[in-house]
Amino acid sequence: MERPKQMTERYIGLMSGTSLDGVDAVLLSMDAQGRPCVEADSFLAFPLEIRQQVLQLQPVGDNELDRAARLGNELARLYAEVVAQLLSGQQLPPSAITAIGCHGQTIRHAPHAGYTLQIGNHALLAELSGIDVIGDFRSRDLAAGGHGAPLVPAFHQHVFASDAENRVILNIGGISNLTRLSRGAPVIGFDCGPGNMLLDAWCQHHTGASFDANGEWAASGKLHAPLLQQLLNEPFFRLPPPKSTGRDLFDLAWLQTQLALQPAIAAADVQHTLLQLTAHSIADAIDRHCPDTASVYVCGGGALNGALMRALQQRLPQQVIRSTAALGLPVHQVEAAAFAWLAWSFCQRQPANLPDVTGASGPRVLGALYPR
Numbered sequence: 001m002e003r004p005k006q007m008t009e010r011y012i013g014l015m016s017g018t019s020l021d022g023v024d025a026v027l028l029s030m031d032a033q034g035r036p037c038v039e040a041d042s043f044l045a046f047p048l049e050i051r052q053q054v055l056q057l058q059p060v061g062d063n064e065l066d067r068a069a070r071l072g073n074e075l076a077r078l079y080a081e082v083v084a085q086l087l088s089g090q091q092l093p094p095s096a097i098t099a100i101g102c103h104g105q106t107i108r109h110a111p112h113a114g115y116t117l118q119i120g121n122h123a124l125l126a127e128l129s130g131i132d133v134i135g136d137f138r139s140r141d142l143a144a145g146g147h148g149a150p151l152v153p154a155f156h157q158h159v160f161a162s163d164a165e166n167r168v169i170l171n172i173g174g175i176s177n178l179t180r181l182s183r184g185a186p187v188i189g190f191d192c193g194p195g196n197m198l199l200d201a202w203c204q205h206h207t208g209a210s211f212d213a214n215g216e217w218a219a220s221g222k223l224h225a226p227l228l229q230q231l232l233n234e235p236f237f238r239l240p241p242p243k244s245t246g247r248d249l250f251d252l253a254w255l256q257t258q259l260a261l262q263p264a265i266a267a268a269d270v271q272h273t274l275l276q277l278t279a280h281s282i283a284d285a286i287d288r289h290c291p292d293t294a295s296v297y298v299c300g301g302g303a304l305n306g307a308l309m310r311a312l313q314q315r316l317p318q319q320v321i322r323s324t325a326a327l328g329l330p331v332h333q334v335e336a337a338a339f340a341w342l343a344w345s346f347c348q349r350q351p352a353n354l355p356d357v358t359g360a361s362g363p364r365v366l367g368a369l370y371p372r
């Protein structure tokens, strides 16, 4: 069917990322000139069992296919619920939405083995929502020799590039990733390393809380310099871009292996040192790859961690550090808005990867359609 060209369309972006906190949803309108505007957002926390089931699929284990398929169905039901929540808040029918861009839930990321796996039953989501679903955004970039990640730098470029200053857009989710937007230079983007992932894992392990609110527990401890130095020796930090990572490397098992090489360290001091690891690995990446940066705009849940933001500013005294809210997009909207924009790009059959970022051999249209 011929697509109408001169009208504003609405898309929904769904992001359930590596932190496993839940699903972020954004309602995005796209005008005829391709300008995005966020109209509303919503969030649905993952029930504890869902979070545990995702975590249990991360390492190799028994009966993975059955567990992944069943979990994919459960995720689709949660995705449909957050879509319904968003639509009812705006009093919109499903027919008002051109398509949902659904990231799915990463359970394995193995670009060296030629695959990345995001689960979530998109056919079921189309059935339950009555809306076209675009999913599987990463595979095509991998098929073209790329990492399939990070994908958001293209969206960052589209909405945040400026003639007035050289910027870095920094996402601190489970993993941290950055985009360099420097005037007259190609866009660079890559995963820096663990964002909140190790902080969350250590906090859960010791306090039972799912995250360290505002980094207060971390702030109560002190730096263990030999541990920080040892953690920073992880070879991933020195790899040149293109590079991407995930829970496949930076999980609690990795941390425990590292801790076993040190004398006993107080739990709060480990938390403090992990916070410094996140700040230092990001700052080292900016020093090395984005030295001309004037401002760093932070998004993702890590932007709400005051102690982490202070540590980052201390380590990057030359740069102004703000949240993306200063550019008009609140911190929790950026990634979900990116997936709504990726769905729009798919509907235009417009390539949406940045080969310089992912390492793919060229631009590719990303995604696969599950019609309503």
Ligand SMILES: Nc1ncnc2c1ncn2[C@@H]1O[C@H](COP(=O)(O)OP(=O)(O)OP(=O)(O)O)[C@@H](O)[C@H]1O
Binding pocket: 015, 016, 017, 018, 019, 020, 021, 171, 172, 173, 174, 175, 176, 195, 196, 200, 210, 211, 212, 213, 214, 215, 299, 300, 301, 302, 304, 305, 306, 335
């Ligand atoms: N008030 C807060 N204080 C400290 N940390 C917070 C706060 N709010 C959120 N976070 C952190 O942010 C995380 C969620 O971030 P976000 O939703 O950006 O992750 P994600 O989208 O799952 O990750 P990714 O970008 O890796 O895919 C939580 O797990 C927690 O660690």
Ligand SMILES: CC(=O)N[C@H]1[C@@H]2OC[C@@H](O2)[C@@H](O)[C@@H]1O[C@H](C)C(=O)O
Binding pocket: 017, 018, 106, 109, 116, 148, 149, 150, 151, 152, 153, 173, 174, 175, 176, 177, 191, 244, 245, 246, 335
């Ligand atoms: C395989 C995968 O899920 N990667 C995520 C993860 O979370 C943050 C970082 O690692 C980034 O590379 C990516 O997500 C964002 C949305 C991206 O593709 O840009």
